[in-house]
Amino acid sequence: MATRRIGIIVNGATGRMGYRQHLVRSLLAIQDQGGVELTGGDRLLPELLLVGRNEEKLTAVAKRHGLTQWTTDVEAALADEDYEVYFDALVTNLRVANLKKAITAGKAIYTEKPTAESFADALELARLAKEAGTVSGVVHDKLYLPGLLKLRRLIDSGFFGEILSVRGEFGYWVYEGDWQAAQRPSWNYRAEDGGGIVADMFPHWNYVIENLFGRIADVYAQTATHIPARWDENGTRYTATADDAAYGVFRLENGIVVQMNSSWDVRVRRDELVEFQVDGTKGSAVVGLHSAHIQPREATPKPVWDPDVKDGHDYFDDWIEVPDNETFDNGFKVQWEDFLRHYIEGRPYPFDLLSGARGVRLAETGLASSAEGRRITLDPLTEV
Structure with missing residues (x-):
């Protein structure tokens, strides 16, 4: 079988996501495994051209991983015909x-x-x-994670019967930066720099919801900036101008109601940083990024409400863990492989720029809903 090389421009290779998830855990990992296996058995091997604004950081990343092609000149990179794919991991306000x-x-x-x-x-x-005629793909990484792949398996098997509702909890406590360094960059909390949890997370919720449960027909959201002052990477106090929490209710076209809480001001008491509880007529599931637990109708306990008596029942013990039954690879890497296969083999890729636009619309609509205090209807958006 033959090996074909494909040139990929990686813009934003020194950033947190661009470096860790896309360069190291995806593209370099694909190189290390000998490329992407295509239909028919041929392999596709990425050749990388790193692009960034900081020459010193670029040089350090390239040397660390034995890469020889890098530049701070994005126009020169785009003019190079040896590289046919452009990947963007820049901050949002530079992306368009x-x-x-x-x-x-x-x-x-x-x-x-x-x-x-x-x-x-x-x-x-x-x-x-x-x-x-551009082939495009947008990162929809959570669909490729073990927990949501298990959820997809449960849905396809008919486990839930009729799905009634979905409740999602996402978030964790992000340090303010005064007495401990914040674990997220400060621009996330400045609206003028493209920050905000709605802009960050609602595009995720859009593709998760529409690909697993159905199209979002309307949205009601309430946003908040619970922590008004934070400290940046230099220890300087600044005013947080972006939302750091959002509470959304999405009604789907098929009648399912989805409630999503997203917050950088919540202390975690759950198995994972994000969890979805899906309730149906025949069973329920609690799903994280990696784990999934189910409770079928036949094994559902019969609670009796009596607030005057302490309830000694262990409700957690009533759930059954869903086994892996397969080996799960890194979600970002798997989607890279999926996109490259579609591109090279000439197959339409479903998670394209139009799918990305629907995610941006949900974020924009969520902010408008909060500002106006009303539910907003979303029309279908399947073509430009």
């Missing part, structure tokens, strides 16, 4: 301009989300890509 350049340069596009700060810009990107 660079994606437009990549479309103009005739590159295939794979990008982090959100794809833009506004729905109008995200939709324009999808339109420009369609007009140019």
Whole structure:
């Protein structure tokens, strides 16, 4: 079987997500395994061109991993015909301009989300890509994680019967930065820099919900900036201008009600940093990024409400853990492989810039719902 090389421009290779998840755990891991296996047995081996704004950081990353191709000149990278895929892991407020350049340069596009700060810009990107015949993909990593793959298996098997509702809890305590360093960058808490938990997480919830449960028909959300002052990477106090918590209710076209709580101001008392409880007529499941526990109708206990008597029943013990039954690879890496296979084999990729635009729309609509104090209807968006 033959091995084909494919040139990939990695813009934002020194950032937290670009470096850790996409460069080290995905693209370099794919190189180490000998490439992506294609239909028919051929292999596709990535060749990487790192792009960034800080020459010193780029040089350090390249040397650390034995890479020889890097530049601070994105225009020069896009002009290089040896690299046909452009990947973007920049901060959101730099993404639109660079994606437009990549479309103009005739590159295939794979990008982090959100794809833009506004729905109008995200939709324009999808339109420009369609007009140019650009193959595009947007990171939908959570769909490739073990817990949600198990959930997909449960849904497809009919385990739930009729799904009634979904309740999701996401978040953890992010230190303010005064007495312990914050574990998230300070721009996340400045709206003027594209920060905010709605902009960050609602695009995730959109693709999770629409691909597992159904299309979101309307949204009601309440946002908050619970912690008004934080300290940045230099120890300087600043005013938080972006939302750090959001409480959303999404009604789906098929009648399922989804409630999602997202917060960087919550202390965790659950198995994982995000969990979804799915309740159906025939059974329920509690699913995280890796684990899944189920309770079928036949094994559901019969609680009796009596607040005057301490309840000694262990409700956690009533749940059954879903086994892996397969080996799960890194979700980011698996999606990279999936996108590259679709691109090389000429198959339509479902998680494209239009899918990304729907995620940006949900974030924008969630913010509007909170500001206006009302439920907002979302029309279908299946074409530009």
